[in-house]
Amino acid sequence: MGAPARRHISYCRLCASSCGVLLDVEDGRITRVLGDARHPISRGYTCAKGRRAGALTHGADRLTTSVRRAEDGAPTPVTVPAAVADIARRLRATVEEHGPDAVALFMGTQQNFAALTPMLARAWFRGTGSHKLFSTMTIDQSAKWVVAERMGTYLGGRQRFEDAGVWLLAGTNPMVSGNGGDGDGAVVHNPSVTLRAARARGLRLIVVDPRRTETAALADLHLAPRPGTDAVLFAGLLHVILTEHRYDADFCVRHVVDLPALADAVAEVNLAVVQHMCGIDADRVRRAARLFADGGRGMATTGTGLCMGPHSNLAEHLVAALNVVCGRYLREGEPADDRAVLTRHIPARAEVSPPARAYERGFRSRIGGVRAIRGELPSGILADEILEPGPDRIRALIVSGGNPAAALPDRGKTLRALRSLDLLVCVDPRLSDTARLAHYVIAPTTMYERADHTAIMEPFFPHPFAQFTSAVLEPPPDVVDDWRFFLDLSAASGQPVKFAGRVLDPAAEPTSEQLLAMMTERGRLRFADLAAAPHGHLAGHSGSVVGPPDPAAAGNRLELMPDDVRAELRAALTETIVIAGFPLRLTVRRIREAVNSTGTRVPGLVPGGTNPAALHPEDLTALGITDGAPVTVRSATGKVRTIVRADATVARGTVTMTHCFGSIDPREEFGVNVNALIGTGTGVQAINAMPTMTAVPVAVEPVPGEQRAAR
Ligand SMILES: Nc1nc2c(c(=O)[nH]1)N[C@H]1C(S)=C(S)[C@@H](COP(=O)(O)OP(=O)(O)OC[C@H]3O[C@@H](n4cnc5c(=O)[nH]c(N)nc54)[C@H](O)[C@@H]3O)O[C@H]1N2
Ligand SMILES: Nc1nc2c(c(=O)[nH]1)N[C@H]1C(S)=C(S)[C@@H](COP(=O)(O)OP(=O)(O)OC[C@H]3O[C@@H](n4cnc5c(=O)[nH]c(N)nc54)[C@H](O)[C@@H]3O)O[C@H]1N2
Ligand code: SF4
Numbered sequence: 220m221g222a223p224a225r226r227h228i229s230y231c232r233l234c235a236s237s238c239g240v241l242l243d244v245e246d247g248r249i250t251r252v253l254g255d256a257r258h259p260i261s262r263g264y265t266c267a268k269g270r271r272a273g274a275l276t277h278g279a280d281r282l283t284t285s286v287r288r289a290e291d292g293a294p295t296p297v298t299v300p301a302a303v304a305d306i307a308r309r310l311r312a313t314v315e316e317h318g319p320d321a322v323a324l325f326m327g328t329q330q331n332f333a334a335l336t337p338m339l340a341r342a343w344f345r346g347t348g349s350h351k352l353f354s355t356m357t358i359d360q361s362a363k364w365v366v367a368e369r370m371g372t373y374l375g376g377r378q379r380f381e382d383a384g385v386w387l388l389a390g391t392n393p394m395v396s397g398n399g400g401d402g403d404g405a406v407v408h409n410p411s412v413t414l415r416a417a418r419a420r421g422l423r424l425i426v427v428d429p430r431r432t433e434t435a436a437l438a439d440l441h442l443a444p445r446p447g448t449d450a451v452l453f454a455g456l457l458h459v460i461l462t463e464h465r466y467d468a469d470f471c472v473r474h475v476v477d478l479p480a481l482a483d484a485v486a487e488v489n490l491a492v493v494q495h496m497c498g499i500d501a502d503r504v505r506r507a508a509r510l511f512a513d514g515g516r517g518m519a520t521t522g523t524g525l526c527m528g529p530h531s532n533l534a535e536h537l538v539a540a541l542n543v544v545c546g547r548y549l550r551e552g553e554p555a556d557d558r559a560v561l562t563r564h565i566p567a568r569a570e571v572s573p574p575a576r577a578y579e580r581g582f583r584s585r586i587g588g589v590r591a592i593r594g595e596l597p598s599g600i601l602a603d604e605i606l607e608p609g610p611d612r613i614r615a616l617i618v619s620g621g622n623p624a625a626a627l628p629d630r631g632k633t634l635r636a637l638r639s640l641d642l643l644v645c646v647d648p649r650l651s652d653t654a655r656l657a658h659y660v661i662a663p664t665t666m667y668e669r670a671d672h673t674a675i676m677e678p679f680f681p682h683p684f685a686q687f688t689s690a691v692l693e694p695p696p697d698v699v700d701d702w703r704f705f706l707d708l709s710a711a712s713g714q715p716v717k718f719a720g721r722v723l724d725p726a727a728e729p730t731s732e733q734l735l736a737m738m739t740e741r742g743r744l745r746f747a748d749l750a751a752a753p754h755g756h757l758a759g760h761s762g763s764v765v766g767p768p769d770p771a772a773a774g775n776r777l778e779l780m781p782d783d784v785r786a787e788l789r790a791a792l793t794e795t796i797v798i799a800g801f802p803l804r805l806t807v808r809r810i811r812e813a814v815n816s817t818g819t820r821v822p823g824l825v826p827g828g829t830n831p832a833a834l835h836p837e838d839l840t841a842l843g844i845t846d847g848a849p850v851t852v853r854s855a856t857g858k859v860r861t862i863v864r865a866d867a868t869v870a871r872g873t874v875t876m877t878h879c880f881g882s883i884d885p886r887e888e889f890g891v892n893v894n895a896l897i898g899t900g901t902g903v904q905a906i907n908a909m910p911t912m913t914a915v916p917v918a919v920e921p922v923p924g925e926q927r928a929a930r
């Protein structure tokens with residue numbers, strides 16, 4: 220008697236790929252998810268988690284009503300208006316007593332897959348007057364921000380994957396993550412087809428990764444450095460390219476101020492040094508340098524493997540320097556890399572925005588004197604910002620589309636901090652670990668229950684592309700769009716909201732469609748035309764070219780080797796790698812079946828339902844541990860109990876585990892949380908307080924009495 224299945228066109232919003240999908244809906248429920256073969260970017264591709272959207276939307280753990288935690292800890296349902304009124308009242312009381320900096324916002328990964336949420340969450344936050352803004356970027360790839368601040372940025376645009384002769388991927392595994400670095404979407408959409416097609420047209424692929432990843436398996440050259448030694452490797456690559464004069468002298472003369480300083484700094488990093496520290500044959504490093512430098516067009520791009528290492532800011536800086544000395548940027552007169560369709564076109568110019576070091580002037584935290592970078596305080600200090608006494612101690616935290624309880628380093632301290640808040644509000648469709656600790660959990664719509672468009676995903680598409688989707692499903696009656704929660708909270712707090720250049724009328728109740736349309740007013744595609752293209756709109760090249768430098772900017776130059784970077788290189792070259800008692804290195808790794816914590820709880824999705832510690836089979840044999848046996852993984856910070864898995868793609872001497880698993884509820888078995896092993900004390904980067912989250916010294920030990928007979 221149910222309504223017959225209807226097929227709807229939409230796109231998935233679990234990760235930046237934004238794959239086109241066809242949804243079969245029956246009785247208001249998703250019964251099937253198919254890849255949309257007519258989607259011009261994803262062309263029919265979907266991944267396992269995207270296809271399980273039905274379970275994510277209608278699963279037993281989906282919150283269909285917001286909840287309040289009573290004094291005794293029991294969750295009781297609450298309406299959104301009642302929750303908003305009480306939250307606004309408690310925030311006001313906090314600000315009156317302690318000032319606006321006692322209020323904080325944490326913006327998680329899933330916030331960014333809804334066009335309106337980041338805009339309205341930030342709008343609410345601005346209205347509070349607080350400086351305590353946090354996001355996952357600062358426990359992810361904020362090294363890229365640090366590089367831009369210290370080196371400067373070339374404003375002509377970067378060379379593109381589609382016409383590249385060579386590409387170097389370091390510390391990223393797009394075949395699994397759909398990452399690939401710095402927003403060249405071509406690397407990552409439908410990754411297997413895209414990478415194979417590029418190889419077939421002649422692209423040479425270099426992968427730098429201690430693990431023989433799914434991406435490394437497609438490479439012409441795979442360099443497997445010891446985890447955490449990338450800075451030395453990239454200094455070595457620069458050494459070869461500079462001494463063999465394989466660099467782009469013309470680009471450097473125009474845009475670099477200190478090439479001799481770079482050459483001088485890497486002079487001592489010869490291939491014997493690289494071989495000794497990184498464990499890669501000198502020959503292979505030389506081959507990689509020549510392949511990259513002589514490969515024509517194409518860039519080196521990175522991911523978490525570089526940005527989470529012990530010298531992440533330096534390593535990322537040297538990768539950027541490699542791109543600069545090889546001139547892998549668009550020149551005056553070339554077609555611009557213009558992917559703005561719904562957003563405003565920003566003209567490209569063959570000029571440099573000089574190093575600004577704006578973080579030296581940002582709001583200063585009382586925790587270690589760390590300063591805001593791009594308006595955000597580093598998430599590595601969030602727990603201390605909550606726990607450490609001080610007049611502006613954070614007492615109220617709103618979490619939007621994130622799960623800091625699972626994602627932040629030093630799990631124990633993080634949980635203590637979240638538990639100690641006067642007010643924790645979490646906007647989340649599930650009872651994540653963070654939501655369980657919250658005084659209020661606001662239950663939002665999920666992706667197919669809301670209208671949306673791809674404005675903020677534009678930089679990640681390989682071509683100028685835009686898509687709009689209406690809500691496909693009727694949401695449960697008591698949930699609210701994420702953006703509306705923030706708009707209502709602003710209204711209840713008496714804060715005017717500025718959106719798309721004007722102040723919203725607090726008496727009017729805008730629809731998602733109205734706000735989405737307002738967002739596109741400065742784009743080149745009319746909202747009506749966007750809405751009329753259900754499979755998305757491939758906009759074609761705008762025709763814009765890279766313009767000449769503005770005369771006022773003609774003297775600006777990139778700085779490749781400032782003194783602090785040089786000091787970091789010296790430190791990286793002299794460090795001792797061996798730490799007694801922790802012979803192995805724990806490295807980051809993502810899995811196809813989950814995006815951080817999203818997907819970890821979907822029955823049958825993650826193989827084995829857990830996140831094992833994967834080691835090379837020979838390392839397991841040497842440790843006397845059998846595949847599948849329980850083990851303890853120990854670091855200087857903490858320990859976790861998990862099972863091991865033999866995995867021949869993992870380098871000898873390393874252990875890989877994926878993050879954001881585990882539950883604070885001991886009755887639940889969803890693997891273990893790696894962040895118990897990650898500290899925020901030693902090894903934290905200057906400037907962005909980035910903890911070391913890969914190449915972490917650990918030991919793996921059998922659990923006594925629980926080993927099956929092993930030799
Ligand atoms: N399926 C899936 N997709 C995702 C996510 C997910 O959880 N699941 N998460 C999303 C998020 S939030 C992000 S930030 C991106 C991240 O995207 P990526 O950065 O591509 O993440 P990973 O796939 O973990 O790839 C990191 C690689 O770094 C390698 N590595 C580890 N240590 C080192 C090292 O010291 N040096 C070098 N050179 N390599 C090292 C690892 O072996 C691994 O292959 O992915 C996004 N996409
Ligand atoms: N040890 C270690 N730690 C890490 C990493 C690592 O590699 N190793 N990776 C780091 C990185 S790169 C990142 S980005 C962070 C991830 O950190 P977070 O972004 O904080 O973690 P997620 O699990 O992605 O949190 C997303 C939350 O949003 C919820 N959600 C899903 N859909 C919606 C929605 O429509 N609306 C709302 N409001 N919520 C929704 C999910 O249920 C989930 O609880 O973790 C970091 N932590
Ligand atoms: S989760 Fe999978 S299906 Fe969804 S957008 Fe990402 S890659 Fe595509």
Ligand SMILES: [Mo]
Nearest residue numbers: 328355359360
């Ligand atoms: Mo991330």
